[in-house]
Amino acid sequence: MITIEGVNHQIGAVRILHGIRTKLPEGRLTALIGPNGAGKSTLMRLIGRLEALQSGQITVAGHDLATTPTGELAKVMAILGQNTAIASRLRVTELVGFGRWPHHHGRPGPEDRDKIAQALEAFALTPLANRFLDEISGGQAQRAHIAMSLAQDTPWLLLDEPLNNLDMAHARGLMTQLSDLVHARGRSVAMVVHEINYAAAWADHVIAMKDGQIMAEGGPETVLTESVLSELYDTHVRVGRHRDRPLVLHHA
Numbered sequence: 001m002i003t004i005e006g007v008n009h010q011i012g013a014v015r016i017l018h019g020i021r022t023k024l025p026e027g028r029l030t031a032l033i034g035p036n037g038a039g040k041s042t043l044m045r046l047i048g049r050l051e052a053l054q055s056g057q058i059t060v061a062g063h064d065l066a067t068t069p070t071g072e073l074a075k076v077m078a079i080l081g082q083n084t085a086i087a088s089r090l091r092v093t094e095l096v097g098f099g100r101w102p103h104h105h106g107r108p109g110p111e112d113r114d115k116i117a118q119a120l121e122a123f124a125l126t127p128l129a130n131r132f133l134d135e136i137s138g139g140q141a142q143r144a145h146i147a148m149s150l151a152q153d154t155p156w157l158l159l160d161e162p163l164n165n166l167d168m169a170h171a172r173g174l175m176t177q178l179s180d181l182v183h184a185r186g187r188s189v190a191m192v193v194h195e196i197n198y199a200a201a202w203a204d205h206v207i208a209m210k211d212g213q214i215m216a217e218g219g220p221e222t223v224l225t226e227s228v229l230s231e232l233y234d235t236h237v238r239v240g241r242h243r244d245r246p247l248v249l250h251h252a
């Protein structure tokens, strides 16, 4: 479980997060939704310790972020931030290999090579393994970054807008894989997602944020309703059903 207690955050004089208090359940796929500027990425970055905590407490699988050494935390949680900029003169396989660093500290063994090969395969990157990052498409680079996080092989996986740049088939493939990681292999995933129907189809738990606060949280059935979504996004939203799950309709 990830527990978040009394988290406030401000940049300069601007308050970005206000008294966030929630739990992200273990063994579930949690989707963080909400309008632009709601504070989703900021919260993700705080959980992933990419940003220093200004107040409150966050624990990940019992590890207090304030006191856990980085090497230890890197074996518990992998985080993929937004707009990850990495040297383009790096080969895909080298990027994915970075995910193994917390395990081998520079001396990769057979298990590390296996995990890298599996992650490349899982994201259909094997044929591109030796290409440089500036020789592949945006969606392929996005898949390579996700593969790096997967290769880290941690109980928790945090992904900020991993569906960015992915075509429909790869987006669906990623969601199926994340769902499989959670439901067949006992991992826990938290992801920021804008395309609400991916949350509707695959999430077990949804946290809806607006104006730096949590507006609603719970199962897709409780959060992905017409009233919650219309208020969340300040636009009229209709919700139908498909395969016994909500299906959000946002046509004119």
Ligand SMILES: Nc1ncnc2c1ncn2[C@@H]1O[C@H](COP(=O)(O)OP(=O)(O)OP(=O)(O)O)[C@@H](O)[C@H]1O
Pocket (backbone or CB within 6 Å): 011, 014, 016, 034, 035, 036, 037, 038, 039, 040, 041, 042, 043
């Ligand atoms: N470095 C910064 N300096 C000043 N304000 C910032 C900075 N980074 C983020 N903000 C502000 O903090 C608020 C929350 O941003 P955040 O990126 O967490 O939102 P988000 O919900 O992830 O949005 P999006 O869906 O657009 O990615 C926004 O109002 C944003 O303008």
